[in-house]
Amino acid sequence: xxxxxxxxxxxxxxxxxxxxxxxxxxxxxxxxxxxxxxxxxxxxxxxxxxxxxxxxxxxxxxxxxxxxxxxxxxxxxxxxxxxxxxxxxxxxxxxxxxxxxxxxxxxxxxxxxxx
Amino acid sequence: xxxxxxxxxxxxxxxxxxxxxxxxxxxxxxxxxxxxxxxxxxxxxxxxxxxxxxxxxxxxxxxxxxxxxxxxxxxxxxxxxxxxxxxxxxxxxxxxxxxxxxxxxxxxxxxxxx
Numbered sequence: 705x706x707x708x709x710x711x712x713x714x715x716x717x718x719x720x721x722x723x724x725x726x727x728x729x730x731x732x733x734x735x736x737x738x739x740x741x742x743x744x745x746x747x748x749x750x751x752x753x754x755x756x757x758x759x760x761x762x763x764x765x766x767x768x769x770x771x772x773x774x775x776x777x778x779x780x781x782x783x784x785x786x787x788x789x790x791x792x793x794x795x796x797x798x799x800x801x802x803x804x805x806x807x808x809x810x811x812x813x814x815x816x817x818x819x
Numbered sequence: 820x821x822x823x824x825x826x827x828x829x830x831x832x833x834x835x836x837x838x839x840x841x842x843x844x845x846x847x848x849x850x851x852x853x854x855x856x857x858x859x860x861x862x863x864x865x866x867x868x869x870x871x872x873x874x875x876x877x878x879x880x881x882x883x884x885x886x887x888x889x890x891x892x893x894x895x896x897x898x899x900x901x902x903x904x905x906x907x908x909x910x911x912x913x914x915x916x917x918x919x920x921x922x923x924x925x926x927x928x929x930x931x932x933x
Contacts, residue, residue: 708862735919737920737921739923744925745925746909746923746924746925746926747863747909747923749920749921749922752919752920760920794862794863796862796863798919805851805868805870805913805915805919806851806853806911806912806913806914806919806920806921807851807853807865807868808863808865808921809865810855810862810863810864811862812860812861812862813861813862
């Protein structure tokens, strides 16, 4: 069974540009979570999608946005990139919210570097 | 809202020594508790979880954690560590009803020396 897959593995952008990160959940999972892992800050919750809807977002500015497609894959967009957006972006999936215990299955992440 | 505190950012230890990684949480509701491990350049993997029942939970590679409700703690222990246990360890909590958004601690870097 395939795990959570993320692309690209690495991405280098310059300030002001836009970045798009993609995530495919484990088959049968309908919930997708995005976390930002910046050096020394642990995992900061960005967005939660379930059944195609945005269910919650963390304390990040609106230039962080995303969506979930009918096949439950997801996309994270970061507009007007700033240097401090450099981080590892982790996607995780889980079962539907009604049967969810909060156990997450993570991808290997997309490393975004903003120059 | 929940919060998780991992009391040590880094724990150096010699191979075959015991180790304890500390985790305390704060929550106004019941929670599920998790430990995840992150090896270099990889995503997080579930190490063990407490949902209900016995307060002592074990992983397949020798780690164990005990849920202590009165002290709101979920410390991770291993009686004898290996070099291969060198990794970042994250404690996480999720409310047992309602929002299913896990809150993570800042992580503890376990460094096992030969």
